Amino acid sequence: MIVKITSGEKMTGLLSYLQGPGRSNEHADPHLVAGDPAIMAWHDDNELSHQYAIAIARQIDEPRRVFGTEVREPNYLRNDKGEDVRDSHGKKVRDPIDPWRDANVWHCSLSLHVDEGQLTDEKWGAIAQEFMDGMGFTETSGRCAARWVAVRHGVSTKGNDHIHIAASVVREDGTKVDLWRSKKRASELAGELERKHGLAVIASRETGFGERGYHRAEKHRAEREGAPELDRELLARRVRACATASKSEAEFVRRLRGQGLVARPRFASGRSDVVVGYKVAVRPAAGHTPVFYGGGHLAKDLTLPRLRSEWEDSPQASSAAVAEWNAARRDLPRVRAGRESQELDPKLLGRPPRTSESGTPTCGPSRSTTGHSGHAPPAVPPGCSRRGPRRSNRHPDRWPGRRVSSLGPRSFRRTGRTGPRRALCLRVLPH
Numbered sequence: 001m002i003v004k005i006t007s008g009e010k011m012t013g014l015l016s017y018l019q020g021p022g023r024s025n026e027h028a029d030p031h032l033v034a035g036d037p038a039i040m041a042w043h044d045d046n047e048l049s050h051q052y053a054i055a056i057a058r059q060i061d062e063p064r065r066v067f068g069t070e071v072r073e074p075n076y077l078r079n080d081k082g083e084d085v086r087d088s089h090g091k092k093v094r095d096p097i098d099p100w101r102d103a104n105v106w107h108c109s110l111s112l113h114v115d116e117g118q119l120t121d122e123k124w125g126a127i128a129q130e131f132m133d134g135m136g137f138t139e140t141s142g143r144c145a146a147r148w149v150a151v152r153h154g155v156s157t158k159g160n161d162h163i164h165i166a167a168s169v170v171r172e173d174g175t176k177v178d179l180w181r182s183k184k185r186a187s188e189l190a191g192e193l194e195r196k197h198g199l200a201v202i203a204s205r206e207t208g209f210g211e212r213g214y215h216r217a218e219k220h221r222a223e224r225e226g227a228p229e230l231d232r233e234l235l236a237r238r239v240r241a242c243a244t245a246s247k248s249e250a251e252f253v254r255r256l257r258g259q260g261l262v263a264r265p266r267f268a269s270g271r272s273d274v275v276v277g278y279k280v281a282v283r284p285a286a287g288h289t290p291v292f293y294g295g296g297h298l299a300k301d302l303t304l305p306r307l308r309s310e311w312e313d314s315p316q317a318s319s320a321a322v323a324e325w326n327a328a329r330r331d332l333p334r335v336r337a338g339r340e341s342q343e344l345d346p347k348l349l350g351r352p353p354r355t356s357e358s359g360t361p362t363c364g365p366s367r368s369t370t371g372h373s374g375h376a377p378p379a380v381p382p383g384c385s386r387r388g389p390r391r392s393n394r395h396p397d398r399w400p401g402r403r404v405s406s407l408g409p410r411s412f413r414r415t416g417r418t419g420p421r422r423a424l425c426l427r428v429l430p431h
Contacts (some may be wrong), residue, residue, distance in 0.1 A: 001194055001202070002111045003186045007169075008075060009102035011057040014166050018151045019053035028154035033121045033163060034128040035149030036060070048151070060147040060168050064104050067174030075101040082217055104169050106137075106148075106179070108186065111162035116200055118161040127193055128165060134189040137167055137177055144172040166204055204300075231282050231291060235261065236298040239280060243302070246430050247339065248312045249321035253328055254340045256280060262290050265325035277304050323408065 010013060013293040019030045030048045031275045039059055063069075076092045077085040085093045110127065112119070119127075128150035139149055148167030155161050169177050214232055222230050240413045242255035243377060256263045256389065266277035280298075281290035295302040311317070 001190045003190045006107045006108045007103040008105040011061045011105050015053040015057040018049045018164050024157050026157050030153035033150050034125040036147045063172050064170040069170045069174050071104040071169045072100040073103040106167040106169050108165040111160045114159040123165050146171045146177050235280050243307050248317050248323040251338050253324040255333050263328045273322050292405045
């Protein structure tokens with residue numbers, strides 16, 4: 001079961017969309033399957049009309065209007081493709097003109113894989129009720145309940161059975177629902193409901209591995225350019241192949257560049273010798289701008305800390321890696337040659353065939369029942385494990401090429417170790 005959570009400011013707009021025809025006229029027989037007891041007692045499960053949808057929306061939004069509670073969240077900039085704008089350190093950039101936006105509407109969709117068929121209204125109602133109990137919107141949380149409804153309006157354009165939950169973030173007494181780490185909690189709760197109700201279990205929620213989901217703009221771009229697959233898929237496969245074949249971080253950087261990828265390091269704030277992340281892109285045609293993806297945006301097991309856990313860890317290896325990253329950042333030739341002269345295993349670079357039910361090739365990731373975004377977790381080749389980071393993050397001040405945020409002033413304020421800690425970090429520098 002795939003969970004998608006968004007927020008907004010107009011409950012009437014959300015309920016009007018759920019009751020309406022949809023973007024592709026795919027909505028059919030919109031009706032309620034669960035919700036706040038008072039709303040369900042007044043509105044039955046018959047087909048929703050536009051008038052009833054507006055009335056329900058106003059009823060859900062009533063506590064916020066009565067108490068005047070404001071719910072705001074950071075307003076981040078987005079580009080023309082709908083992607084978050086990030087600074088040189090990989091952090092999302094807020095809108096300087098309007099840094100906050102209203103977020104009193106909580107919208108969550110629960111979707112099944114197309115192969116699972118369709119559930120009954122009673123089953124969906126039970127799942128929605130247990131899901132909202134676990135998320136803390138109902139009285140089971142020990143606090144006043146927040147008003148919500150679950151709407152079902154047929155399958156999606158791809159044939160996925162699903163429901164939409166529209167809820168107010170303001171409770172009956174005017175307080176706010178705690179949404180801290182709500183997406184992670186929702187994912188864990190979905191895993192419990194999958195087992196309880198006999199649905200297909202997404203294993204990557206437990207293992208922490210699996211390919212990331214993709215934006216519809218990426219798929220449209222690949223179809224428009226006639227590409228056989230998404231850049232995200234191509235990059236994930238090549239990066240994983242390079243990481244598996246490499247014995248050091250420096251070799252990994254050289255292999256990435258040897259595969260025709262554009263690689264850029266992400267340095268710690270204010271430093272040029274401490275690499276804490278990376279991003280890669282397919283080399284574009286002349287006159288075009290490359291589209292970069294961070295390792296963590298390709299797959300959970302392709303972040304730099306996890307990759308480093310399988311490589312050589314020494315001062316010499318760290319210095320060599322920093323030198324190669326700097327060369328990649330400036331588009332200079334590699335600093336030194338190494339094992340990357342050996343060709344990669346074609347099986348690691350090959351793309352597995354993927355066809356639709358009609359037998360025609362498809363573009364973009366297929367949605368399976370074993371990955372967090374609908375993908376099966378990638379197989380781990382020999383020599384590469386799925387364990388988390390080891391020494392590089394536990395002792396970030398051990399080697400100059402492996403230090404992360406512990407060198408920053410935030411960690412000093414948090415731990416209380418100011419002067420001695422900084423002096424220790426300065427003494428281990430090889431300079």
